[in-house]
Amino acid sequence: MLPAMVADVKLDSLDERQRAAVVHGDEPLLIVAGAGTGKTTTLAHRVAHLIEQGVRPERILLLTFARRAAAEMLRRVDSLLRSRPSERAASGRVWGGTFHAMATRLLRLHGEQIGLHPGFTIHDRGDSEDLLDVLRAELDLARGARRFPRKATCADIYSRCVNSREPLEELLDRAFPWCKEHADGLKLLFRTYTDRKAEQCVLDYDDLLLFLDGLLAEPAAGPRVRARFDAVLVDEYQDTNALQADLLERLRPSGRGLTVVGDDAQSIYSFRAATVRNILDFPLRYPGARTVVLTQSFRSTPQLLDATNKVIAQARERHPKDLWTSRPGGERPELVTCQDEEQQTELVIQRILERREQGIDLRRQAVLFRASHHSAQLEIELGRRGIPFHKYGGLRFLEAAHVRDLLAFLRLVENPRDLIAGTRVLSLLPGIGPRTARALLDPVVAEGNFGSWRSARPPAAAASHWPTLIALCDELATPHGPALSAQVQRIRHFYAPLCEARYDHSEARLRDLDQLEQAAAAFADRATMLAELTLDPPQTTQELAGQPSLDDDHLVLSTIHSAKGLEFDALYVIHVADGNIPSDLATGRAAEIDEELRLFYVALSRARDHLTVLFPLRWYDRPVGMGSRHSYAQLTRFLPPSVRAAFDERAAPHGAAPADAPTADAAAGASIRKRLHDLWS
DNA sequence: CGTATTAACATTTTT
DNA sequence: TGTTAATACG
Numbered sequence: 236m237l238p239a240m241v242a243d244v245k246l247d248s249l250d251e252r253q254r255a256a257v258v259h260g261d262e263p264l265l266i267v268a269g270a271g272t273g274k275t276t277t278l279a280h281r282v283a284h285l286i287e288q289g290v291r292p293e294r295i296l297l298l299t300f301a302r303r304a305a306a307e308m309l310r311r312v313d314s315l316l317r318s319r320p321s322e323r324a325a326s327g328r329v330w331g332g333t334f335h336a337m338a339t340r341l342l343r344l345h346g347e348q349i350g351l352h353p354g355f356t357i358h359d360r361g362d363s364e365d366l367l368d369v370l371r372a373e374l375d376l377a378r379g380a381r382r383f384p385r386k387a388t389c390a391d392i393y394s395r396c397v398n399s400r401e402p403l404e405e406l407l408d409r410a411f412p413w414c415k416e417h418a419d420g421l422k423l424l425f426r427t428y429t430d431r432k433a434e435q436c437v438l439d440y441d442d443l444l445l446f447l448d449g450l451l452a453e454p455a456a457g458p459r460v461r462a463r464f465d466a467v468l469v470d471e472y473q474d475t476n477a478l479q480a481d482l483l484e485r486l487r488p489s490g491r492g493l494t495v496v497g498d499d500a501q502s503i504y505s506f507r508a509a510t511v512r513n514i515l516d517f518p519l520r521y522p523g524a525r526t527v528v529l530t531q532s533f534r535s536t537p538q539l540l541d542a543t544n545k546v547i548a549q550a551r552e553r554h555p556k557d558l559w560t561s562r563p564g565g566e567r568p569e570l571v572t573c574q575d576e577e578q579q580t581e582l583v584i585q586r587i588l589e590r591r592e593q594g595i596d597l598r599r600q601a602v603l604f605r606a607s608h609h610s611a612q613l614e615i616e617l618g619r620r621g622i623p624f625h626k627y628g629g630l631r632f633l634e635a636a637h638v639r640d641l642l643a644f645l646r647l648v649e650n651p652r653d654l655i656a657g658t659r660v661l662s663l664l665p666g667i668g669p670r671t672a673r674a675l676l677d678p679v680v681a682e683g684n685f686g687s688w689r690s691a692r693p694p695a696a697a698a699s700h701w702p703t704l705i706a707l708c709d710e711l712a713t714p715h716g717p718a719l720s721a722q723v724q725r726i727r728h729f730y731a732p733l734c735e736a737r738y739d740h741s742e743a744r745l746r747d748l749d750q751l752e753q754a755a756a757a758f759a760d761r762a763t764m765l766a767e768l769t770l771d772p773p774q775t776t777q778e779l780a781g782q783p784s785l786d787d788d789h790l791v792l793s794t795i796h797s798a799k800g801l802e803f804d805a806l807y808v809i810h811v812a813d814g815n816i817p818s819d820l821a822t823g824r825a826a827e828i829d830e831e832l833r834l835f836y837v838a839l840s841r842a843r844d845h846l847t848v849l850f851p852l853r854w855y856d857r858p859v860g861m862g863s864r865h866s867y868a869q870l871t872r873f874l875p876p877s878v879r880a881a882f883d884e885r886a887a888p889h890g891a892a893p894a895d896a897p898t899a900d901a902a903a904g905a906s907i908r909k910r911l912h913d914l915w916s
Numbered sequence: 917c918g919t920a921t922t923a924a925c926a927t928t929t930t931t
Numbered sequence: 932t933g934t935t936a937a938t939a940c941g
């Protein structure tokens with residue numbers, strides 16, 4: 236059987252440009268793929284095609300924005316390759332995942348060549364902030380006349396600096412002008428931070444990329460790492476940053492074997508130092524690169540495309556490309572002006588239920604919003620009416636204190652030098668605060684084991700826990716200790732009384748940990764579990780449990796950022812007021828406003844058949860401004876009359892708000908409390 | 917150490 | 932406004 240024949244059959248389902256991208260040879264390839272133009276399909280076909288051409292799956296690197304995206308793509312590759320049963324499934328062998336996850340794997344394999352211990356642990360954003368905070372105090376930086384930036388700001392500056400590859404002074408000038416006078420202090424802080432992470436055998440998110448960059452730059456090690464891969468494919472390229480672009484160039488210096496896919500119109504992560512320049516300048520960086528532009532939408536109806544084309548046409552700098560479709564006509568999108576938030580909620584729910592009646596499952600419908608808290612009222616109301624939903628974005632499972640406590644235990648036994656993990660664990664014991672914890676941990680950090688604890692004299696209040704803690708750490712730190720879920724179980728057992736003493740709702744918290752114990756069984760080992768949870772945290776508890784929950788039909792609530800790459804039959808975008816979109820916080824510079832416009836475009840372009848945009852005139856204010864209970868809003872500037880022409884406009888009737896509006900606040904307050912309570916039951 | 921009080925202050929999106 | 936950091940005190 237000729238591979239080419241097989242490929243031809245499968246290529247039938249693609250349009251001409253997609254096909255060109257799939258069968259393109261070895262030269263650098265940029266696929267500019269508009270929303271809904273079959274980007275995932277094209278990429279999956281290209282991977283399958285490469286494998287059919289004889290590239291071994293384990294020599295393909297597929298970089299995506301989230302592990303879920305990689306998994307989905309590989310599932311499709313597998314189904315494309317199903318005609319070749321002799322091949323083992325590609326999904327288990329292709330290297331897939333985020334830049335950070337890929338960096339972690341490569342550093343575990345090759346890190347020793349640049350003096351990196353393979354047993355490093357990874358600090359998430361919160362851990363980084365904690366360490367910076369410790370050092371800020373140690374260095375006595377807070378003493379100056381002007382207040383030193385808070386830890387979150389320090390972490391922000393550091394990360395932006397690293398990822399944008401910009402000198403500190405320039406970055407401060409551009410993005411943090413109020414911190415300029417602290418440039419020297421910040422430099423000292425970051426220097427110390429870097430040294431301290433090295434001592435503790437700890438890497439933060441940014442280090443993963445920096446160390447991989449360093450590894451690839453090594454004359455001896457670099458070529459060996461490069462030689463692992465024949466093909467590198469990058470999804471969502473518009474959301475990569477300067478450091479990531481440099482990494483790719485180190486992996487594929489000539490650009491041969493490099494494929495990047497993205498849409499400059501959907502670049503929405505500049506706060507993470509992503510730059511749209513990467514995708515716009517790709518042809519300059521790799522002369523001879525082929526560019527394929529996909530403009531046929533397989534997602535949205537012509538009416539919706541007309542609206543979204545009009546919206547994105549307002550962008551200043553972009554790759555001009557109007558999307559078209561051969562789908563038959565459908566409904567025009569609607570723009571609904573509501574009196575207030577209650578009415579908006581009411582209308583959304585009403586529409587959702589109508590459409591479910593029409594046969595659109597809840598899981599095919601989604602409500603999107605700019606900021607996580609914009610869905611608070613809707614969540615309460617959905618809860619009250621018993622409409623199931625999953626929320627993506629915002630507060631996550633792993634940010635809960637008890638979950639962090641337990642993971643700190645695991646991290647500490649994995650890497651005893653991890654001071655932040657150790658501090659968190661020891662501070663759980665009564666009588667131990669930051670100072671005592673530090674005194675107990677300094678020798679541990681120096682020696683890399685818990686030996687010093689045997690002769691340590693903890694405070695009296697902690698004495699009863701002390702031998703148990705030592706025994707637990709010794710047991711779990713043993714190379715071939717208990718199975719992973721048993722480890723979690725042991726920690727949970729030790730932790731339970733401490734949790735009860737410390738938090739309300741401890742039963743519910745411990746049940747969460749039970750779930751973590753179940754989930755632990757799915758990971759290969761402790762280091763993998765810690766890394767994966769840190770680098771690609773489950774977005775909902777459901778996801779942690781590993782259950783796709785296919786049988787329970789639920790509505791999707793999501794921040795716009797978290798909805799990237801998804802599509803829904805019916806879509807509702809709420810709080811489309813100026814101040815939310817664009818966010819008040821991002822109206823400083825033209826570039827920021829442009830990004831907010833792209834964000835709005837990303838939101839609208841998730842819709843396949845039905846789109847409803849809602850705008851409450853009056854709303855109970857965000858935690859801003861003093862005194863006033865509510866403010867009056869204006870429709871987003873991104874929907875001027877010329878664009879609104881593509882929408883059916885209607886105003887919700889005045890009388891539709893609940894008659895008992897004055898008591899709505901009290902009722903809402905009560906349901907919030909109930910909901911918070913139910914979270915733990 | 918841990919709690920209580922006061923003072924300042926930012927407020928989005930997330931690997 | 933609600934949250935967090937710095938400080939005072941038991």
